[in-house]
Amino acid sequence: MAEPLLRVRDLAIEFDTQYGTVRAVDGVSFDIYPEETVGLVGESGCGKTVTGLSLLGLIPKPPGRIAAGSIEFGGRDLATASEEELRTIRGSEISMIFQEPMTALNPVFTIGNQMADVLARHKGLTDSQARTEAIEMLGRVGIPSPARRVDEYPHQLSGGQRQRVMIAMALSCNPKLLIADEPTTALDVTTQAQVLEQINKLQEEFRMAVILITHDLGVVAETCQRALVMYCGKVAEQAPIEELFAQPRHPYTAGLLSSIPRIREDRPEHLPIIAGRVPDLLHLPAGCRFAARCERALDRCQTEQPELGEKTASAACFNPVPV
Amino acid sequence: MRLLLLLLVSLLAACGNEQGEDSDTAGLRVYHHSSDGAPTSLDPVQAATLYANLIVVNAYDTLYSYKYLERPYALKPNLAAAMPEVSGDGLTYTIKLKRGVHFIDDPAFDGGKGREVTTADVVYSILRHFDPETRPQGAWLWQGRVAGLEEWKAAGPDYDRLPDGLEIVDDYTLRIHLLQPYPQLLYTLAMGYSGVVPREAVEAYGREFGLRPVGSGPFRVVRYDTEKLIFEPNLNWRWEPVDLAAEGFDPATQGFTGIEVLDGQRPPFVDRFEISFIKESAARWNSFTKGNEIQYAGVPVELVDRVLASKDPVSLAPEYEALYQVRSDIEAGFVYSAFNMDMEFGTDPDPQQNERNRALRCAMIKGFDWERRNDSFYVNLGKVFPGVIPPVVPEYDPDASVDSVTRDVAGARQLLAANGWTPETLPTMVYGTVGSVRSRQFYEQFRAWMMEIGFPREKIVLREFATFGDLNKRWRESQLPLISAGWGLDYPDAENTLQLFYGPNKAPGSNSSNYNNPEYDALFEQAAVMLPSPERTKIYRRMNQMVIDDCVAITGLSRTRISVWHREVLMYPDTSIVGGFFFPFVALQDEKGLRLAPEPTPEVN
């Protein structure tokens, strides 16, 4: 196998809150290889978005900080990199797109202006070059009559178009890695499918790796080669997509899968309910974080924390679901 | 942003140019005077305040003026050629005017040239006080005294028709016919109210006439707003060489000023006479001590002990001695608090109640501590005197008993107890005043004293009015139990203060206390037609004693003003009666020596 593009090791992210310090991400490790699509799956608050943001140094500091671990990318450790270094990477080598296309673009600048700014900064293009390039990118992401649209303001576009603009912006500098944080959640179902398709298509064209952060296992199944399931700040399980869906090892993953609704249109806001509550990050149990809700929990699970194996398919569980 | 900056720049430019007339002062002799208040109007018919008078008597000519240095105050002819001829019965005054006196040049005149002042102008100027359109304030000086004025007014003001009492004998002769002898008449002709105005200018400027004085006085106004007034000498005025002897110079008391050098010299001695209006005494002092700002100020009460080495005679502390001159002068006026005799504690038809009420008033008078008031606010420089004849007038009795101004708390309490006044039965005293720090302090001090003689605190109530007009309204409508006021003398004759208690002057007149004593009124009427004489003085003093005995007012104190001025200024300033009349004599002396004759004197046209 090739060298990983991104190597995250023992990443821990803490936040200071009114109630004390919480570890939103605790000891997460994973690798991303070139040109692959990896899903980062979990419930809201499980730490997946924070993990994604940390890769670009976008954790709001304060109150957040990277407390431990390393993020290796292109021979650098992004966890300790300076703001200047990160800035040259953001948008050029690693790009990120967000959940809310409606608000993610700056409302008082034209989309052309915003795209040209990125191109000018990272590729050193002149204003007119950048504009031409922006129009071309808009065309490539499927915006009709891009030469006209380029001078419009975000509020003049639909939600799907705005997400396409975001994607165009994200890909304009040929990044090696695209982090897509719930890129389709806010869109209606048809648009959602189109946008996902677009991402898949462009990934091939641009030969980049994609981290797809989502709570929607269906999306993962359709687009990803691999997936990491996060629970309560830790990776519960990682596996290639077929394996994960066919033979989930971690009881949490199994629970998630079993509660996928049959009718897709009936898609709920949050993941289907597993009995019990997600523990409060301020008052975490000593052992496995899922133990309290786990039907398969052992005595050991109450006191010891299971580790994720090194293998490409592994689950952090003392009593995994048998194959 | 750029727009704002542009605006700023243009504004700055505007500020720079706006008062261009100020800027060209290089090489000019400029005297910087100051006053603690600004006049609101320079129209003589509205010259009710000291501030206005200062200016008005310099912008306009009055028939008579006060001698610069003589004390007690004495009149001299000004626009008049001489003192008047008075008929034997005292009812007819014949006044000759100087010839060749001109108004200053002004567009209001034909051809813009100031025309000669004539008797008709004098008459016109007095008649304006009887024309409601002009909003006059001085009618009371002549009403009921000069013949025919009421009739003239009643028939509708028509300046082409003259009242019987004001007769134009010729262009330079005026004859005044009185209804009864009026010994104070000449004084009224030295007041700003009688400043002589040209009809053309009044008609040309209408309501704005008060802003654009057009007179024949020694100065012309070149700038006037709420902050500053600038005078330039009217070079066409009859500047006569200074005759110190005639002005009543007293080397013993006035020699320190160094004004002897001016004797025989011809004014004006300054090219420009600026008056800054600065209300706050501390700010005024600060400006004064800067050196290059105002050259004349009063010493703030707060600073008197630091600035003065001694108070009587007044002298400056060494650090100031080298730089400044100082003089103290007692005001032509006094402060007092009168009881409103129409209130429940005033005159009562029931003799017993009347006596009880008198006891209450007398007790409050006894509770009042003039000495401390003098110490707190007038640094012990004020002159406390019994009754209502202040020290500045010749009728003042220096030997009068001071019992009525001596504090006696025990006596007051006893008096109250003997007459059955208890904290419960004592009336509530509303102390009305214009809202200001000082008047509040007066009130608080007063309240504390009254508490000491037995008043509960909540029975001495403050009512502040935001404007003098609002307070005055309550006085004139007899709504306030206590009238705390100051009175500025219009002329140096006790008649001017005694009329404050004359029955027919009751509210809305000047008798705010509504004192109504037939005996007093009879005496007043008797004295009113008398020329100054020992008999008249005796009557005055009897009236004074009646005010004291009836406990009509807590009275009184004449304030002393400490004036300081830079040593390079040669003058003997006066803050009240002579007021503005000393302006033409002010001279400057600097490293270039004394400025005597003005630059080229234009020919008199």
Place this chain on the structure above:
Amino acid sequence: MELFSYSLRKLATGIPLIIGVTLVSFLLMVYFGPDKTFELVGKNPTQEQIDEIRAQLGYDQPMVVRYLDYLREIVTLDFGNSESTGERINALLARTIPVSIAVALPGFILGNLLGVGLGLLAAFYRGRWPDKMIMGSAAIGMSISFLIVIIAFQIILSSSYGLNLFPVRGWSVDSFGDYVSYVTVPTLATVFVALGYNTRFYRSVIVEETTRDHVRTARAFGVPSLQLYCKLILKNCLIPIITRIMFSIPFVVISGSLLIESYFGIPGIGKVTYDAIITGDQPILKAVVALTAIMLVVVQLLTDIMYRWVDPRVSLK
């Protein structure tokens, strides 16, 4: 054309406001307001003279007539003459408003510029010590009474107990040097007082904006902080900033800084207004109130137009 018709409509909707303001202030300040009569009656008036003055002042007219008079004055923009000095009100405004602007403008501009600057700085260092320092100082600045600041600055800068650098009071401006010397202390005092409020306001506006998604997007695309704050965020904050600045303009221009001008004895519209209160000079009060209301309506219109200029989402409906 669209702008023009919009302006007309907008100004028309301002009429109820102007009528309201003038009616309320007419009732309070004119009809029940200070009575000038007794300022003008002289020392020893008779009832007849008092009545004459009242008639001169028009107090004997019925309320409706007087209010209609007022409206007519507003429509013709002719407020008559001052009851104290007789000066034409328009001349008086023309004389005093430039002075007020000259006094207030430097402080106004500096206070807002510095406020935005410090707000940006504090927002940039949010939660860290520069932010805490700035916000702490702002809290202190906000807690000191304007009056105390004026007095303290006067002592420190202008009195012989302090540095004695500037004139204690007054306004005798013949040159730019004079202007600077007279305007410095009032400006410093204004800035000192305004800065706390401005900084807090601008910081909260900017901080609120920094939490927006588009800021995260910008950061994710490598926008440098300076550009992020000074261009992207600031432009998004312009609406609240413009609102705050524009709506204080009428009060700065027309009512002047009453306190500053009366304390420093500056012959601006603020001092004149204060004196008008003290002496019951109703024509001045009427003019000041009416002009403030008219300016507010105009400013509202200008603000709307500026909104459209800074924010493409705003349309003139």
Place this chain on the structure above:
Amino acid sequence: MNAAAEELDPVGLSDAAPESLWTKGLYKFRRDRVGMWSFAVVLLYVGIALGVWLGFWATGWADLAGGKWEPVSGAHWFGTNIIGQDIFDRAIYSTKTSFEVGLVVAVLATALGAILGAIAGFFSGSWLDELILWLMGVLDSIPFLLFVAAIAYTLQSIPEISKYSMHIAMIVTFWITAGRLVRGEVIKLKEMEYVDAAHALGVPEYTIIFRHILPNTAHILLVQATITFVAAIKSEVILSFLGLGVKDSMSWGLMISESSQEVLAGFFNNFLAASVLLFGLVMAFNLFSDALQDALDPRTVAD
């Protein structure tokens, strides 16, 4: 919860504990050290004011206790003023005045704002709303000091009320902010289900407004009341200086205006005593108000 909020609350704490706004607020407030300190200072002032009110101290504020401008001494801790009154007593007594002004204005202005704001919000779009909005616009457009002066005039002809003309003027102007805030909040709240439910049950409109909706704006009102309190105290100083303020009592504003002449003559006691005490109270109250806002405003979670 949108993305921004999630970023600020990455661990979903605000969902974690279904505590009420008030217990959460209290919890947060107690952890806010600046807030707690400022609250302690405010309480100290309250104690001083209560003591004055109960006649424990500063009873001699109106007496002529000493000579003119006595310096600081054991008998007169801050010296005496021009007529010999004890400056310490007067400064302490003024604390009560400040609280009187602050409380009266804050409570009544907020209450007025709440009532009118709630009515306007509930009937938003109706003529009633238009009328109230118009009134707000009108009162906002009259320069504050002019307005207070005007009210002072109008009321002075009624001596019983003239004492409170300043209070009334402030209430009449200060209610507007509270009114606008409440109106906005009520417009939001009236769409809530429980309001629909109340409607459906036939609860009268005014009961809905004042029983069901208004209590849910209490946190806004509390914060707004503290802000108004500070504004009232500060305005009192300026109004008293201009002679439009406190009438029959003693206040820091009056002391400062008394001192405005004295300081240039080098007598600072009045100025210092009043301004230091005033500053202490306003500063403490400002910080207290901030802390309260942080604790009670659901939007400012981690700021």
